[in-house]
Amino acid sequence: MNTETVPAFGGPEPVAPVTRHVQVVANPTAGGFRFQTLDRLVARLDDLGVRTDVRLTRQAGELVEIARGLSPTVDTLVVGGGDGSINEAVRGLVDRPAAPPALAILPFGTANVLAAELSLPFAAHRIAESIVARKIAPLYLGRIGDRPFLLMASAGFDAAVVHGVDPKLKRRIGKLAYVAAIFRLAFRRDRPDVIVTADGETFTCRIAVATTARCYGGPLTLTPHTGVTVPGLRLVTVDDDRPLALLKAGVMLGLGRLARLSGVTDRAVVKVRFAGADVEMQVDGDPIAPTNGSIEAHPRVLSIITA
Ligand SMILES: Nc1ncnc2c1ncn2[C@@H]1O[C@H](COP(=O)(O)OP(=O)(O)OP(=O)(O)O)[C@@H](O)[C@H]1O
Structure with missing residues (x-):
């Protein structure tokens, strides 16, 4: 990692040392949602x-408002859902x-990159036990403009897929x-280039991902150089999004060696902007309207319960 470009990060804000009051909020429309799993967790x-x-x-x-307005007696917010929730x-x-409560995950959802990244348990009783054991890790976030993100913001082909x-x-x-x-x-050639400005340097590519996470699309490894519990934002760019190049990128993602492909870069960054006429963008797997807002590490660091 290029330590010269990595800013100093704060640690997580203090959270209650003991779990006494849990608020569970679940998204019943998330992929794989089961009432039974929820009931087992509560029991x-x-x-x-x-x-x-x-x-x-x-x-x-709705979860944005619920999390914002949680009672101060709640020491742990459990989200039942995927990365969007x-x-x-x-x-x-x-x-x-005020200091936020600890966050815990009851993983539902289609891809659930965060659960893969943290190797979180899926069995409800194990999740409940981990919530009580309270092994806390820092959760470093990013933001694009004033919108915080959990995992990544990207532009180009992969964002077009999210939109599509x-x-x-x-x-x-x-x-x-x-x-x-x-x-x-993959066979459409009418997508615009992504114009990237990374720490003052401007260049074009076909896919640009600014990430706080190691994983991508589930358990695939986008970059081995960061992770949500590690400070620092990485920028991964891909120069070629023709079908054969995408196939190779898919294989290398599976092997955790994407950056070994020619035309792929993976670097530490402090501030990034994406631009380009009609370029598509996504955040944490949800489509967003194009913005050239700056992407950087979020100043607040949350606490997440791990297994
Ligand atoms: N009750 C609801 N009805 C409709 N949409 C909801 C509801 N609750 C939450 N959502 C929206 O559903 C979106 C997707 O949910 P979530 O991420 O939990 O599941 P997913 O899409 O199956 O999983 P993943 O994000 O891991 O692919 C969230 O971004 C959220 O805005």
């Missing part, structure tokens, strides 16, 4: 003597003037909906 937390309140979201965006919780938590996924198909066949979108879009 095990009850056995362990923890006060647990449960809410289901009713619409997109966790992203919403994070956006609310960083907005709280059919939500109904995603609910029916999960990750395969992304594969369908990749095949549909």
Whole structure:
């Protein structure tokens, strides 16, 4: 890592040392959502003597407000959902003037990159036990403009795929909906270049990903040089998004060696901007409107419960 360009990062804000009051908020529309898993989590937390309140979201965006307005007696927010739901919780938590509660994950969702990255358990009783054991790690975030993100912001082909996924198909066949979108879009050559400005240097590429995370699309390794519990933002760029190049990139992602491909760069960055006429962008797996807002590490560091 180029330490010269890495700024100093603060540590996580202090959280309660003991789990006493848990608020669970679950997204019933997340891929793989099961009431039974939720019930098992609550039952095990009850056995362990923890006060647990449960809410289901009713619409997109609600978790931002719930996380922002949590009672100060809540020491742990458990998000039942995928990366999109966790992203919403994070956006609310960083907005709280007081120190936020610890975050824990009941992994549902289609890809759940955060769960893969942290090797989180999926069994409800183990999650409950980890919430009580309270092994805390820092959760470093990024932001694009004033929008916080959990994992990454990207532009170019992979963002076009996120925009192109059919939500109904995603609910029916999960990750395969992304594969369908990749095949549909890989042969189109009408996408614009991404113009990247990274710490003052400007260049073009076809895919640009500014990431706080190591994983991508589930357990694939985008970069071995960072992770959500490690400070520092990385920029991964890909120069070629023709079908054969994408195939090679997919294989190298699987092997954790993407940066060994020619035309791929992976560097530490402090401040990045993406631009380009009609360039598509995504944040944590959800499409966003194009913005040339600066992408950088978020000044607030949350606390996440790990196994
Ligand atoms: N009750 C709800 N109805 C409709 N949409 C919701 C509701 N609650 C949350 N959402 C939205 O659903 C989006 C996707 O949810 P989530 O990330 O949990 O599941 P997923 O898309 O299956 O998983 P992943 O993000 O890991 O692919 C979230 O970004 C959130 O805005």
